[in-house]
Amino acid sequence: MKTHKAVASLISAAQNELRCVYSRNEAEQTALRRRAQSGELLKVYDGIPSLYANTAYWDGLTPPERTLHMARALAQEHPQWVFGGLVAVSAYGFEHQWHLHDDCITIVTSDHGSRQCHQRLRHVYMPDMNNPKTHHEASGLSLISPARTLVEAAIDLDFRFALPIFDSALAKGITKEEIAADCVQWRIDYARVFRLLRYANERSENGGESLARGTIIEDRFLTPRIQVTVTDPQTNTEYRVDFVWKLDDGRVIVAEYDGTQKYVDPAMTDNRSIQEVVAKERARDEGLKRAGATEIVHFTYADVIERTPLRVKLIKAGVPQVETSA
Numbered sequence: 001m002k003t004h005k006a007v008a009s010l011i012s013a014a015q016n017e018l019r020c021v022y023s024r025n026e027a028e029q030t031a032l033r034r035r036a037q038s039g040e041l042l043k044v045y046d047g048i049p050s051l052y053a054n055t056a057y058w059d060g061l062t063p064p065e066r067t068l069h070m071a072r073a074l075a076q077e078h079p080q081w082v083f084g085g086l087v088a089v090s091a092y093g094f095e096h097q098w099h100l101h102d103d104c105i106t107i108v109t110s111d112h113g114s115r116q117c118h119q120r121l122r123h124v125y126m127p128d129m130n131n132p133k134t135h136h137e138a139s140g141l142s143l144i145s146p147a148r149t150l151v152e153a154a155i156d157l158d159f160r161f162a163l164p165i166f167d168s169a170l171a172k173g174i175t176k177e178e179i180a181a182d183c184v185q186w187r188i189d190y191a192r193v194f195r196l197l198r199y200a201n202e203r204s205e206n207g208g209e210s211l212a213r214g215t216i217i218e219d220r221f222l223t224p225r226i227q228v229t230v231t232d233p234q235t236n237t238e239y240r241v242d243f244v245w246k247l248d249d250g251r252v253i254v255a256e257y258d259g260t261q262k263y264v265d266p267a268m269t270d271n272r273s274i275q276e277v278v279a280k281e282r283a284r285d286e287g288l289k290r291a292g293a294t295e296i297v298h299f300t301y302a303d304v305i306e307r308t309p310l311r312v313k314l315i316k317a318g319v320p321q322v323e324t325s326a
Contacts, residue, residue: 007023007031020053032052041054044069049073064090083142083144085105085106087106087141088144092146100157126144133145147178159195159214160217163210169200170201208259220321222319222321225245232288251294254295255319256298258299
């Protein structure tokens, strides 16, 4: 009974502290394993220590929240650890695609050392890790600096997946100068970082649009202007469009990123029916054409992730491609 009460207390405390539950006590470890076997708990991290969470509670968390829950528990057990990777990206609130989370945790170390890395624990060598280290009050974690987080993302991720992180960071006040200065301390090829700095734009409205723009650039299409305001001359209605290409021959191509929430989330639809949402979109397209758009392309997140559907739509609309990738 004492063990049962102790474990219940551990679980309650962990959830209140927004972290996973663990114990170094052998009897409590056994009780946690039993609850995992019964399905009440999930074993979410099989390491030292092993981490658990209430099944229903865990199912209600987003991937970034899950990553931070694991990191907070590990930080409690290993207070000297400094976190990087998607832990830092999530803690700083930088936009990114949730599918990038693979249940692994990244920590940084100032020496190469000879250690047995757990398969869910990544060690990243940073010889000057203490220089950019910061205690992040909101998450309660020791993190690499925001600028170092961006450099690491540039190194580890494909351009199109790193661009949303850079766009979001600029929107939160991180400067390109800070990021460039951090590169000086890395003995790496800086080309990936500076390419992202060239295209990063704080005016991007969300991570989905940033991913779309990154994909457009990777696929060698002409870089669009973003978040452009146009006015319907008939109604004087102003529209802000996601992507615009104004071509030398006078054509104006508009592309709109349509998230699925646009049709199913009451907060996005103002509780209108799908038919009403579609009708409003049609009226918007007509207004954009009166404002000068010669072609209008609509695409979804799935189109962006799969690449080919987006590429086909842009080619069909006449968006030019450059000779070589930028």
